[in-house]
Amino acid sequence: MSTIDLPHQDDQQGRTPAPVVDNYLTYTRGIKSWIFTLDHKRIGVMYMVSVLVSFLVGGTFAILLRTELLPPGKTIVGADMYNQFFTLHGAIMVFLVIIPSIPAALGNFVLPIMLGAKDVAFPRLNLFSYWLWIAGAICAVVSLLMGGFDTGWTFYTPYSTTTETGGVIAVVTGVFILGFSSIFTGMNFIVTIHKLRPPGMTWFRMPLFLWSIYATAMIQVLATPVLAITLLLLIIERTLNIGVFNPSMGGDPVLFQHFFWFYSHPAVYIMILPAMGIISDVIAVHSHRHIFGYTFIAFSSIAIAVFSFLVWGHHMFTSGQSPLMNTIFSLITFSVSIPSAIKVFNWLATLYKGSISLNTAMLYGLSFIFLFTIGGLTGLHLGTLNTDIHLHDTYFVVAHFHYVMMGSALIAMIAGLHHWWPKMTGRMYSEFWGRIGCLLVFIGFNVTFFTQFMLGSQGMPRRYYDYLPEYQVYHVISTIGSYVMALGFVLTAVYLLASIMFGRRAPANPWGGRSLEWQCTSPPPHDNFKTTPRVGNCYDFSAVVWDEKQQGYVVDRSLDPTLNEPADKA
Amino acid sequence: MTEIHASNHAHDEEHGDHGHHDPHLAHHFETPAQQFDSxxxxxxxxxxxxxxxxxxxxxxxxxxxxxxxxxxxxxxxxxxxxxxxxxxxxxxxxxxxxxxxxxxxxxxxxxxxxxxxxxxxxxxxxxxxxxxxxxxxxxxxxxVWGSTFYVPTSVEEAEKLGGGENPVVTTEPAAVAADFVDPSDSEQELIPDSLMQKPATSVSQIKPAQMAPGGIASMAEGEPVVEPPYSSGANHLEDADMPPNTHLFFGIxxxxxxxxxxxxxxxxxxxxxxxxxxxxxxxxxxxxxxxxxxxxxxxxxxxxxxxxxxxxxxxx
Amino acid sequence: MSPGILIGTGLALLVLTVLTVAVRYIDVGEFNIYIAIGIAVVKATLVALFFMHLRWDRPFNSLFFVASIAAVVLMIVFTTMDTAQYAPDVIKGNAPEAQKTLDELAPDAPVAVKYPYGM
Known part of the structure; x- marks a missing residue:
C-alpha cells in the first residue's frame, strides 16, 4: 500500500496542514495488522481483493466455456470437463463473487462511514465472517482436488446425491460456510444501522445505499439459514442415504427445489438490491441533483425484500410443481416488477435536467439502467407460464439472468468500485481509460448476451456441450463479445492498479457527493471521524461547491441552513 | 455466537486509551445501554x-x-x-x-x-x-435411518436382495451384519468374512419366515420354523402392519x-x-x-x- | 420480572407438558395433532414472553422473531399446498409402477433409473 502523508481535509478550514495524516492504511503496519484487523475499512478492502480474485477465476472459466462453444463438437475440453467448467463458473460467480461483492466488500467499507459510525456493531464478528468466507473458498478448492463437481450451481437432487464426481460434499460444505459468512455480515449491518446512527441521522436522512443494504441484510438473515439446512440435508442424503429426496424411498425430489429456491430466489435480491442502492447514489451524485422520489426508492427496497420471499416457485414451473402453485407464483412474480420499475423511473427522473458528469462511475451507472431494464423485461417472458414452457432451460434464461446478475449486479459493483475508489485508495484513476474500459465492457456484454436471447428463443438448450450447426453463427458472435468484454475488464484492472502507483492524490470529495463518507479524508482515518459529524440532507447538492485549490468539492456550510443550527460544532 | 460477546471487549487490547471508565464498553459505542441493546x-x-x-x-x-x-x-x-x-x-x-x-x-x-x-x-x-x-x-x-432400516417384506424380495445387488445399502455394513447374527449361534463361524461386509447379504441371513407373518404363511410345508436369530422383544421386523418407507420417520x-x-x-x-x-x-x-x-x-x-x-x- | 413470575411460568410449562402427554391417549380424530401443536405454541409463547423477556423487550426484537416464524409458516403452507395439488400422475402410480408402465409401453427404451425396491 502506498504511503499517503499529505493532508487534504484541514485546508478548508484554512489551517496549515499537519505533516502526517492518520489514515486507515497507514494506521498500523505489517501483515498481522491486516489479518487480525477489526477495522471495517480494512476488512472491506480484504473482501474486495478476495472477491476480485474470485471474479478473475470465475471469468476465466467463462472465457473457456465460450471458447469451447465456438464450433460444435469438441474444441478444447471434453464434455465431462465442460460440465465441471460451467458448474464452477456458476458456483464461483454466485457464491464467491456476486453475493459478497457489494454488501461485504463495498458495504463493509462504506456503510459505517456513510452512517457516521466508528465501526460496525460487532467488529470481531465482521472479521470472523471474512475468514469464514476464506474457509468456504478453500473448501471449493479442496473439492476441485477431490475430483470436482458437475452438479450445476443449483445442486439439484437426485443428480447431486448420485453423481460420481468426488468433490460434491466438499463444495457443499464450502457453500454452507459461505452462507454463515453472509448471515453474520447481514446481522452486523442490521444492528449497525439500528443502533449506531449518530444523532441527526434519522431513518429518512440515510443515503439510499444504506436502505438497500438494510433490506439486503434482512434477506441475508432470513433466507440464508434455509440454504444451510438444505445443504446439510443434501450432505446427509449423500452420505447416510436417508431418502427424504429420493422418490424410490418415499421422499420428494421436488421438495429439494422448494428448499433450494426458498433461499436462492431471495439470494438474487441479495445480489440486485445493493446494486440498486449504489446506482441510486451514483446517479444522484454524478447528476448533481437531488434524488427523485427518495421515500419511494427507500420503500421499494423493503417491498422487494418482502416480495423476494414469495416468488421462489417461478424457478420450478416445469419441474412438476402443481398448476395451483404455478399460477400463484407467476402472479406474485409479476408484482415484483412494480417496485423495480418504481426505482428505474425515479432514476430517470433524477437524471432529467441534472447537470450530468459522464465520469466512469456514472457511465457504469447508466449502463446499469439500460441493462437492468432489458434483464427485467425479459424476466416477464419467463414469469409468464406459457412462454416459460418454451423458454425454460434455454439460452434465453441464461441471457436473462446474466443481464440481471452480471449486467446489473456486477456492473453496479464496478460502478461503486469506481465511485469509491478514490476514497478507498486515496488515488484517482485515469478517467480516459476508465471510459474506454466501460465502453468495451458495455459493448462486449451486449454482444455476448443479447445474442443468447436469440439463441434461446430458437430453442438452444442451456448447459449443452454440443449443438446443431444452425446455431453456430450466434455462438461465434457471443464468443467474440465475451472476448471484447474480457479485454474491457483487463483494461480496467490495469488502469486501476496503475492508479495505486501513479495516480493523482485524491481529494476528499472528487465527485461532489454530499453523504458523510465524502467529508472525511481520502483515505479515511482509522476512526472515520474525529468528532461525530453533523448530518445534513445527503442529497441536497446546492451546498456542494467546487474548490480549485483542492481540485475537489467542499460543502459550503453557509449554503445549507440545516448545518447552521446551534448544535453545530464543526 | 461467542464473537458477539467477545466483540464487547475489542477495546481491552487495542483501544484502551479512549478515556472510557467502563472497562466493558467498546470504543465504537457511546453508552453501555447502546452496547447492550446492540x-x-x-x-x-x-x-x-x-x-x-x-x-x-x-x-x-x-x-x-x-x-x-x-x-x-x-x-x-x-x-x-x-x-x-x-x-x-x-x-x-x-x-x-x-x-x-x-x-x-x-x-x-x-x-x-x-x-x-x-x-x-x-x-x-x-x-x-x-x-x-x-x-x-x-x-x-x-x-435407524434410510436403507439400513429397510427390511424386505416378501420371500422373493429377500432373495433378490440377498444377491448383494442392492445398490442403496451403504451405511455401517459391518455393524448391521454383526447385529443380525446371534453371537451364541455356533453357525456364526460358518459365515464367511466377505458376507459380513455386505449388508444386503446379511439380510439374507435371516430366514424369510421370520420377516413377517405373511412370510410364514408363504413358507412351504414341512420346513422347520427357525427361531429368530436375535430376541429384542416386539421387533419391527416381525410386524406385518409396518407401512413401506417407515425408515423416513427415523431419518427425520x-x-x-x-x-x-x-x-x-x-x-x-x-x-x-x-x-x-x-x-x-x-x-x-x-x-x-x-x-x-x-x-x-x-x-x-x-x-x-x-x-x-x-x-x-x-x-x- | 420477579423470580415468582419465572417460577410460575416454569410450573405452567410443566403442567402443559403433562396435559399434552395425556391428550395423546384420547382419540379425537385428526384434532389430536392440532391440540398437540396448539399446546406447544402456548408453551413456546410462554418461554418467549417470560423466559426470553420479550414481554419487556424492544418491540423490534419480537417483530423480527415473529417474522422468522412467519417465513417458516409461509414455506410450510406453500410447499404443503403444492404437495396437495400435485398434478394427477401422467402415468398412474408411484415411481416403480410408472417404470413398469413405461417398460410395457416402450420395452426397448433405455432405463434411466432402476428402482431397487418394490412397493
Whole structure:
C-alpha cells in the first residue's frame, strides 16, 4: 500500500496542514495488522481483493466455456470437463463473487462511514465472517482436488446425491460456510444501522445505499439459514442415504427445489438490491441533483425484500410443481416488477435536467439502467407460464439472468468500485481509460448476451456441450463479445492498479457527493471521524461547491441552513 | 455466537486509551445501554436464523407427514413417551434455572447466578444422557435411518436382495451384519468374512419366515420354523402392519433430534464458559450481557424441543 | 420480572407438558395433532414472553422473531399446498409402477433409473 502523508481535509478550514495524516492504511503496519484487523475499512478492502480474485477465476472459466462453444463438437475440453467448467463458473460467480461483492466488500467499507459510525456493531464478528468466507473458498478448492463437481450451481437432487464426481460434499460444505459468512455480515449491518446512527441521522436522512443494504441484510438473515439446512440435508442424503429426496424411498425430489429456491430466489435480491442502492447514489451524485422520489426508492427496497420471499416457485414451473402453485407464483412474480420499475423511473427522473458528469462511475451507472431494464423485461417472458414452457432451460434464461446478475449486479459493483475508489485508495484513476474500459465492457456484454436471447428463443438448450450447426453463427458472435468484454475488464484492472502507483492524490470529495463518507479524508482515518459529524440532507447538492485549490468539492456550510443550527460544532 | 460477546471487549487490547471508565464498553459505542441493546438485537437476529435453520426441517417434516401419515402414526409407537416426557421436563426446568440465573445477575447476586448456571448445566447433561439411552436402544433395534432400516417384506424380495445387488445399502455394513447374527449361534463361524461386509447379504441371513407373518404363511410345508436369530422383544421386523418407507420417520427423527442435540452441546459449552467467567467475578448488575445472551440461546434450544416432543413422541 | 413470575411460568410449562402427554391417549380424530401443536405454541409463547423477556423487550426484537416464524409458516403452507395439488400422475402410480408402465409401453427404451425396491 502506498504511503499517503499529505493532508487534504484541514485546508478548508484554512489551517496549515499537519505533516502526517492518520489514515486507515497507514494506521498500523505489517501483515498481522491486516489479518487480525477489526477495522471495517480494512476488512472491506480484504473482501474486495478476495472477491476480485474470485471474479478473475470465475471469468476465466467463462472465457473457456465460450471458447469451447465456438464450433460444435469438441474444441478444447471434453464434455465431462465442460460440465465441471460451467458448474464452477456458476458456483464461483454466485457464491464467491456476486453475493459478497457489494454488501461485504463495498458495504463493509462504506456503510459505517456513510452512517457516521466508528465501526460496525460487532467488529470481531465482521472479521470472523471474512475468514469464514476464506474457509468456504478453500473448501471449493479442496473439492476441485477431490475430483470436482458437475452438479450445476443449483445442486439439484437426485443428480447431486448420485453423481460420481468426488468433490460434491466438499463444495457443499464450502457453500454452507459461505452462507454463515453472509448471515453474520447481514446481522452486523442490521444492528449497525439500528443502533449506531449518530444523532441527526434519522431513518429518512440515510443515503439510499444504506436502505438497500438494510433490506439486503434482512434477506441475508432470513433466507440464508434455509440454504444451510438444505445443504446439510443434501450432505446427509449423500452420505447416510436417508431418502427424504429420493422418490424410490418415499421422499420428494421436488421438495429439494422448494428448499433450494426458498433461499436462492431471495439470494438474487441479495445480489440486485445493493446494486440498486449504489446506482441510486451514483446517479444522484454524478447528476448533481437531488434524488427523485427518495421515500419511494427507500420503500421499494423493503417491498422487494418482502416480495423476494414469495416468488421462489417461478424457478420450478416445469419441474412438476402443481398448476395451483404455478399460477400463484407467476402472479406474485409479476408484482415484483412494480417496485423495480418504481426505482428505474425515479432514476430517470433524477437524471432529467441534472447537470450530468459522464465520469466512469456514472457511465457504469447508466449502463446499469439500460441493462437492468432489458434483464427485467425479459424476466416477464419467463414469469409468464406459457412462454416459460418454451423458454425454460434455454439460452434465453441464461441471457436473462446474466443481464440481471452480471449486467446489473456486477456492473453496479464496478460502478461503486469506481465511485469509491478514490476514497478507498486515496488515488484517482485515469478517467480516459476508465471510459474506454466501460465502453468495451458495455459493448462486449451486449454482444455476448443479447445474442443468447436469440439463441434461446430458437430453442438452444442451456448447459449443452454440443449443438446443431444452425446455431453456430450466434455462438461465434457471443464468443467474440465475451472476448471484447474480457479485454474491457483487463483494461480496467490495469488502469486501476496503475492508479495505486501513479495516480493523482485524491481529494476528499472528487465527485461532489454530499453523504458523510465524502467529508472525511481520502483515505479515511482509522476512526472515520474525529468528532461525530453533523448530518445534513445527503442529497441536497446546492451546498456542494467546487474548490480549485483542492481540485475537489467542499460543502459550503453557509449554503445549507440545516448545518447552521446551534448544535453545530464543526 | 461467542464473537458477539467477545466483540464487547475489542477495546481491552487495542483501544484502551479512549478515556472510557467502563472497562466493558467498546470504543465504537457511546453508552453501555447502546452496547447492550446492540448485543441483544444481534442475538435476536441470530435466534431468527436458528428458527429458520430448524424451520427447513419442520417443512420437511410437514411434507413427509402429509404424504405418509401412516408411517408417522405407526413408527411413533417405537419412541418411548416416558423418556421423551421426562426429557421435556428436564429441559423446561433447565430453562427455568437459566432464566433465574439472568435474574440473579440483574439483581447483583453473582453467587446465586453461578448456582443456577450449574443447575442448568446439570439439566443439559441429564437431557443428553437420556437421549443417549434412547438412541442406543433404537440403534440396537435397527430403528435407524434410510436403507439400513429397510427390511424386505416378501420371500422373493429377500432373495433378490440377498444377491448383494442392492445398490442403496451403504451405511455401517459391518455393524448391521454383526447385529443380525446371534453371537451364541455356533453357525456364526460358518459365515464367511466377505458376507459380513455386505449388508444386503446379511439380510439374507435371516430366514424369510421370520420377516413377517405373511412370510410364514408363504413358507412351504414341512420346513422347520427357525427361531429368530436375535430376541429384542416386539421387533419391527416381525410386524406385518409396518407401512413401506417407515425408515423416513427415523431419518427425520435423527435429523431433527440430532441437530437439536448438537445445539444442546453448543449451549453446554456456552454455559461452562459463563460459569467460569461468573466464578471469576466478571458479571454484576452493571454488566451481564453474556449471561443474558447465553440465556436467550438456551431458551431457543428449549423452545425447539417443545415442538419436537409432540411432533415425534405424541402421535396418536 | 420477579423470580415468582419465572417460577410460575416454569410450573405452567410443566403442567402443559403433562396435559399434552395425556391428550395423546384420547382419540379425537385428526384434532389430536392440532391440540398437540396448539399446546406447544402456548408453551413456546410462554418461554418467549417470560423466559426470553420479550414481554419487556424492544418491540423490534419480537417483530423480527415473529417474522422468522412467519417465513417458516409461509414455506410450510406453500410447499404443503403444492404437495396437495400435485398434478394427477401422467402415468398412474408411484415411481416403480410408472417404470413398469413405461417398460410395457416402450420395452426397448433405455432405463434411466432402476428402482431397487418394490412397493
Amino acid at each position: 448485543g441483544k438485537l444481534g442475538m435476536w437476529l441470530f435466534l431468527a436464523t436458528e428458527v429458520l435453520f430448524f424451520g427447513g426441517l419442520f417443512v420437511l417434516y410437514c411434507i413427509l407427514r402429509y404424504n405418509h401419515p401412516e408411517i408417522f402414526s405407526y413408527a411413533s409407537n417405537y419412541l418411548d413417551t416416558v423418556m421423551g416426557g421426562v426429557n421435556t421436563c428436564v429441559l423446561i426446568l433447565s430453562s427455568l434455572t437459566m432464566a433465574l440465573a439472568v435474574r440473579f445477575a440483574q439483581i447483583n447476586k453473582p453467587k446465586w447466578m453461578v448456582i443456577c448456571l450449574v443447575l442448568t448445566l446439570l439439566g443439559a447433561v441429564g437431557f443428553l444422557v437420556i437421549k443417549y439411552f434412547e438412541y442406543t436402544h433404537k440403534i440396537h433395534d435397527h430403528l 427423527y435423527y435429523c431433527m433430534t440430532g441437530l437439536h442435540g448438537v445445539h444442546v452441546l453448543i449451549g453446554m459449552a456456552l454455559i461452562v464458559w459463563l460459569i467460569v467467567r461468573g466464578l471469576r467475578g466478571h458479571f454484576s448488575h452493571k454488566y451481564y450481557t453474556p449471561v443474558d445472551l447465553g440465556g436467550l440461546y438456551w431458551h431457543i434450544v428449549d423452545l425447539i424441543w417443545i415442538f419436537l416432543f409432540p411432533m415425534f413422541y405424541l402421535i396418536h
